[in-house]
Amino acid sequence: MFPSTTSAVLNQGLVASQETMVTSHMSFTPQTSPLPHLAFSPYGLQHSLGGDAPSNPRESLPSLPLRLRVGGSPQIGASAVQRPSSNILWPWNEEWSLNNKRSSVGEAHHNNNRNNSSTSNIGSSSSINCLSVSALRMKKMKARRKVREPRFCFKTMSEVDVLDDGYKWRKYGQKVVKNTQHPRSYYRCTQDNCRVKKRVERLAEDPRMVITTYEGRHAHSPSHDEDDQNRAASQINFFW
């Protein structure tokens, strides 16, 4: 199910509790020297909240049943989807949730502060103009930012940007981030009442590496068929 190219998951890392990233390696991949990017965390600067990452992150991080999409079409998740194995720990599984409850503590505190100021701002608008499109947009955005979901990210060496994780995603934005030559893409789960998002970008230091960041937990099952699921599960073995 991997592309016939040289694409393969050679190395991947996770960010838990916003700040901690560890890596795992596929069992078939010969590990050479320690990679310099092991400490990489895209949230190290921007989301330095909480800071209570587990002392041994490997104890609380999930396995990653990632498969790479064949072809790298910009149409993501619309076809040839595969369901992850049920015994695989995804961040949106219960096991991940239990193991990572701490990760949302700092965020909750952060959100409370944000909400206080937001509420006062909205309340201060007394004019009828507060119902303008701009005001409505602001309201929506603030409501949207009310809840920050736990996130994790990992790194894969891949020629394709979009990793097939079993869910259907719709792209809603793309942004060129400072000091990077590759744009960051923003995806949202297409399922109704599912607010999971993911970001995909290439590592500036090594464009062969794809950084995928998930935010939130799926409130539904993947939409892939069983055959692919079993096949994928038999091909990939992760260890920490």
Next chain:
DNA sequence: CGGATTTGACCGGCGC
């Protein structure tokens, strides 16, 4: 024609 993607604009957060 409907759904997905693209892309410029807008907004809030944060550092200085």
Next chain:
DNA sequence: GCGCCGGTCAAATCCG
């Protein structure tokens, strides 16, 4: 307070 930057929106565009 101001400016920069990341994240999101939504109209335009693309594509099957």
